[in-house]
Amino acid sequence: MIPWSVLDSAALPDGSGELRLKRRGGEFSIMLGANELMNSRLSGSEEALARLACERLAGRARPRMLIGGLGMGFTLRAALAGLPPDAELEVAELIPAVAAWARGPMAAVFAGSLDDPRLRLIIADVAAVIATGKGRYDAILLDVDNGPEGLTVAGNDRLYGPAGLQAAKAGLRQGGILAVWSSGPDHGFTRRLRQAGFAAETITARARRGGGGARHVIWLARRP
Secondary structure (H helix, E strand, O other): OOOOEEEEEEEOOOOOOEEEEEEEOOEEEEEEOOEEEEEOOOOHHHHHHHHHHHHHOOOOOOOEEEEEOOOOOHHHHHHHHHOOOOOEEEEEEOOHHHHHHHHOOOHHHHOOHHHOOOEEEEEOOHHHHHHOOOOOEEEEEEOOOOOOOOOOOHHHHHHHOHHHHHHHHHHEEEEEEEEEEEOOOOHHHHHHHHHOOOEEEEEEEEOOOOOOOOEEEEEEEEOO
């Protein structure tokens, strides 16, 4: 078996850990300590996050979407495939090295998606981007952690608490969608979404494209 090689590493902004980009043949992995945050062979649920959100935006003129977390671009590419030509898409990525990896070692994985004219890539905390965009978005998609808790950066906890959910709701237009990816269920988060005034549903998606692999969870929460 081909061994893994470490291509690069990047310290987290709060100093709590280090991301490592690894490659084995044509396969890529991003690790945080012993946790694999993403793998280039497991794109199904991240693609579902965007696809489900796009389905709920069907018929909207000039939809505007914000994605929190660039990762390996699975959600980005699925969003570009599902959005109309007049859409606007912003991706907020906290860690500059992740964006550099997308144009460097993982350029083939991203397949030119970063050059789509509908896209604006922002190196910033997605919470800060949300806070400056009152009523700006038709959809906000969050895939910045392994679920509604701050695994990657502890400060991400504020995205998923009552204040963060109210900020997301304020950033959405009427009928807008907040979509959140998670590696597993969290009934407390479902309850917080509903307490924040969202009409929330949960959908199970498989890790592998076409089915198979772990069962992940996607929350789709509509602002009334």
